[in-house]
Amino acid sequence: MAPTLTFPKGGVHPPESKKLTENLAVEVMPLPAELEIILGQHIGAPCAATVAKRAEVSEGDLIGEVSKGLGVPLHAPASGKVKAVGNSGHPVRVSAPSVTITVDQEAPDKQYQPRDWQNDTSQELLKRVHDAGIIGIGGAGFPTHVKLKPPSDNPVDTLLLNGAECEPYITADHRAMLEMAPEIVEGAKILLKILGITNCVIGIENNKPDAIKMMTDAANGTAGDGFSITVQPLEVKYPQGSEKQLIQAITGRKVPAMALPSAVGVVVHNVSTTKAVYDAVVLEKPLVEKVVTISGKGINRPANLLVKVGTKLIDIVEFCGGVKPDLSRVVMGGPMMGFAVSDLNIPISKTTSSVLFLTDEEIDANPLSACIRCGWCLDACPMGLEPKEIGVFVEGNRAEDTEQFGVFECFECGSCAYVCPAKRPLVQFVRLAKMKAKRS
Amino acid sequence: MKELKMYQQPLHRDTGMLDVGSGPHLRIGDGLSTVHQRWLIALLPALLGSLYLFGFASLRVFGLTLLFALFFDLLAEKFAPSRDLSSNWSTVVLAIIFSFMLPVNAPWWLIGVGCFFMIIVGKKLFGGVGAYPAHPAALSIAILQLSWPARMDHTDALKGMDWQITLIEPLRLLKSIGSSAQEQYQLLDLFLGRQAAGSAEGLVFLILIGGLFLLFIREIQWQLPIGFLVGLMGSSFLFNLYDPNTFGSPLFYLLSGGTLFMGLFLITDHTTSPVNRTPMFIYGFIAGILLILIRGYSKHVDGIVFAVLLANLCSPLLDMMKPKVEGVENE
Structure with missing residues (x-):
């Protein structure tokens, strides 16, 4: 197995709490x-x-x-x-x-028949992805077809599939990778064809060894199709599944501030989104x-x-x-x-x-106190920001001056507030600051 | 529409809605009191050592300090309530740190005045935990040393002790007779705390254990004590070369008086030290050099509190060195 990779700066290790559901097969809810x-x-x-x-x-x-x-x-x-x-x-x-x-309730279940997609052009495939209503279902909700049309001045050479699932408790992607690995790999091939590239890396945190094995087996099964699909185990660290962190962990490339991943030649899709792409193209089933x-x-x-x-x-x-x-x-x-x-x-x-x-025992609803300037939020921040300064400025009614601390680079992962011993709601402060501060 | 109440949910009694809050919903630790309790644990070895060595005398100092400090804290709380009671834990830590630097024969009124300056002036007037610009305990000791120098004399305090060592503060002797004073002391004695100093600041070995504990649990960052060590050893080495009659050896400076106490407990205070890593190192470095300068060229004997206060003043300036935002350097 390849060595595990991770992003260089910050990050926290919240209790995973994935045991509750990680061994439960996906059930269809009536x-x-x-x-x-x-x-x-x-x-x-x-x-x-x-x-x-x-x-x-x-x-x-x-x-x-x-x-x-x-x-x-x-x-x-x-x-x-x-x-x-x-x-x-x-x-x-x-x-x-x-x-x-x-x-x-009486209506019969709609049946979907798999079809051959190999002869579709990439334009046709892209249209199917759009028409099926596919968006990034990992959480962001960004329309998938837009990410598959990177600007022409930034050639893309790598497709990353995000199977990190770094948030505690969540096991939806984990189960999807275990139960639908061939479909995800097939979906990856569709994405690669749309992008016109051959290289795909699937990043999975190594607390899911079974998923890493399933996906590796499925990816190896496609050898000889002209695609290079590999699985990269990642260190368990939050927020490993954040787009910029994932890109840096796997490819070592740094996405510039305010830029899209395509600026460094990478496109990232969630594994569940990839499964949805498979459904849309092969089964003609909307999301x-x-x-x-x-x-x-x-x-x-x-x-x-x-x-x-x-x-x-x-x-x-x-x-x-x-x-x-x-x-x-x-x-x-x-x-x-x-x-x-x-x-x-x-x-x-x-x-x-x-x-x-x-x-009550799982959440923390302690009241906030004053910042003691311990600096732990700076250590936790994966983007190298100063959450404590943003918080102090917002409290002092100077939210509009927080751009200097990189408030727009914050993707609200919550690592700072997680470690804060004064229980300061730093993410909330950042959201307030983003509303008031102006981008220069 | 189904009623929520059938699931016995903890609905808010006025709105009938579920409790909400901003993420992250998971957070670590039990708040600021945990932080201060860790500091107390780190101070415990030296505290116990002092009780073992001086018995009732140091118990009296610790007890009176705690009493006065908590009294002034609660008094201030009455007039200007702070947001939470964790500030009381910080008062306990400040009181212990303060009492470590007091002579064991400090009169009760001296302790009272010191606690007033520490809690009311040093801490509360500036806004309490997280807001004070100068270390309150260092500030208060500085005021006492300037106002009642004779009462703050550790040599005088220990003159009744039956120790088979030179019962004069090492740094005082260094100041009065020059570097030949070093021959009067064994470095091992100094390290084991067999030296005339405050109630517990001179127990170098036990202070080191507490400080290493804080470093080990990452409560304090290594940049502070290491920067301090580099500044102290480097500057004392150079000054010792330049003027060997006035300046002692680096190891003598490191092991005598409250040097290690300053490096591990005073400059590492969260509120008054910088928050970024590089400034932390520079801050410690400056504090180390300042300490040697004060010991060499001022009339103060130990001078740790003055070095701390001067370094505190640099902290906001140093914090203007900001970390790099990820990705920005690519532009």
Whole structure:
């Protein structure tokens, strides 16, 4: 096995807590009675609904489209009747426009037949990726087809697949790699063909030796196709799965500030996104469902569930046997970067990789105190920023002067706030600073 | 719509909603009190050593200091409440550090005045933990040494002791008779703490154990003591070459008085030291040189507190050397 690699600066080692779900096979969650599909799931312009109230839709039908600007279409995750085109709860925006579908439980499951994609041109493949509504489902939600069209002045030579899954608790990518390794490798070949390159590296943290083995076997099976697909084990360190950190760990290239990975000739995709690309191109199946880890000590039955986009948390809680009395916080996404939600009527989106039900013993809700200038946040920051200065400036009402500390380079991984002995909400300070500070 | 209450959730009693908060939802440690408790553990060996050596005399000093310091802390809390009570733990640490530098025969009123300056002036007036610009304990000792030099005389304090060694502060003798004073002391004696010094600052061996503990658990960064060591040894070596009559040898400076205490506990204070790694090293280096200069050319005998205070003043300036933001250098 190749030696493990990691990024050079900062990083933390939070308890992994992946034991809860890492050995549970992905279960298909039965269709809920109702699905709420948020129209703005990706970065860019939100979709406009293309269906009206009381319209009949079947699985895979188009229900939303972006007419202008960056975006991808949206599809009906299940057959049924449009109940409303209105608003739904949203973990960040509180409320967001959505389409509600009353699911027709009697409708037969849609069957997908694999087809041969080898004869498609890269333009055709790219169009299929766009039409299937594929976005970065690892969390960012950036439309995948845009990343596959790098600017022509920056030739790309390497495709990185992100299987690091560095956030504690989450095992969705881990299970996907174990159960769908051949599909992911096939998806990687599709991505390579679209990009017109042959070199692909799959980065996986070495706390998932079984996934490393499965992916290595699957990648070795493709030898002789003209592609070079290899697996690179990575050291277990948060935030290993961050784009810039992953690129530096695997290729040694530093992405310049404010630049995209294509500036150093690299494109990064999540392994689950790659699986979705496979579905879109080979099965002609739009992105309507995804693997979500349901974990934490506050839920009675932790699980890795294959759920339809738009399934509400309350239905998941019911399917997983309810919550425990000492539940204290429900988080969509990982415990480091995820968002706590205030009620359970919020639907799963394409970018939700986990829903965590955390108890008092798992979360830390200690009040903040003054910064003691210990400097541990500087050691933890993978970007070499000064989180403590940003915090002090924001508290002192000088958020607009924080650009000097590189506040726009911060990707809010939370390493600084994780180590802070004064329990300062440094990520929150950074978000405030980003709102007020102006880019020069 | 299903009722949330059927799952017995801890809903907020007014809003009926789940508790929210900004990420990261996982955090390490139990807050600032943990930090201060680690410092107390590190101070413990020297504290116990002092109790063993001086018995009731040092118990009296430690007890009175704690009492006065906590009294002034609580008094200040009454008039200007701080955000959390962890500042009390920091007061305990400051009190112990302060008492280490006191002579064992310090009168009660001297300790009281010292605690007033340390807690009220040095700490609270400047905004408490994380905000004070100069180390409060060093500040208070400096005030006492300038105001009551005779009362702060460690030689006088220990004159009743039955030790088979020269019972004069090594640095005092060095100051009065020049470098021939070094012949009066065994370096091993100095290292084991058999020297006239404050209640615990001179217990070099035990101070070293505590400091190594702090370094080992990464509570303090190695750049500070190493920078200090380099500055101290380098400058004393050069000064010793230049003027061997006035200046002692580097090892003599390192092992006598509170040198090691300063390098491991005073300049490493989180609040007053720089936060970036390179400035930390420079800060320690400056403190080391300042200490030798003060010992050689001023009227002060030990002078660790003056070196600390002067170094404290450089800290904000040094912190203007910022770390490089990842990726920016490529532009």
